Amino acid sequence: RKEVEQDPGPFNVPEGATVAFNCTYSNSASQSFFWYRQDCRKEPKLLMSVYSSGNEDGRFTAQLNRASQYISLLIRDSKLSDSATYLCVVLPGAGSYQLTFGKGTKLSVIP
């Protein structure tokens, strides 16, 4: 089983749609979780951290289910500028900075 698994997509959605991405991780001791966004041929950029209680940042909502080792990202009211690859990222343990990346889910928002 891969350490971090994501549906590669692509997800093609119209502007204004709501889209959800899922991610599972294999290391139950993982401590921190993030969603990064990567535009084509660019470096990843932190979108948001994911907390057990769930967190929201504008149109973006992230959820963590530790029991199921599952992370989700919900994007509401999709914009054309949301088109990118979304990377699920896991930090294995306390004191470690070694991020483990999923392959990413590609999103295309269509006019």
Add this chain to the structure above:
Amino acid sequence: GAVVSQHPSRVICKSGTSVKIECRSLDFQATTMFWYRQFPKQSLMLMATSNEGSKATYEQGVEKDKFLINHASLTLSTLTVTSAHPEDSSFYICSASILAGGPSTDTQYFGPGTRLTVL
């Protein structure tokens, strides 16, 4: 916010040559820098973890004699790809973590990446 730069952004070289990539944290000190490699349509794969003043820790399968890492200061790490071959062509990205006690100790800040093409 914290800024990490990389130089060069793109390099094309002949097989057998060596290429040096620099990673700098511009407005913060980084205890740890990381080097990643990303092949097309693949996830970022950690190559090595670099701590200032000590030897880098390489991930399994990464040749330390081929990918030389030097972390001479809290703001600069270099990756040298020695005797590059076409299969080394990839997108190399560095990241840096802020010193403990800074704005965020969990956040890694990524450089813009270096696209290496070996002919």
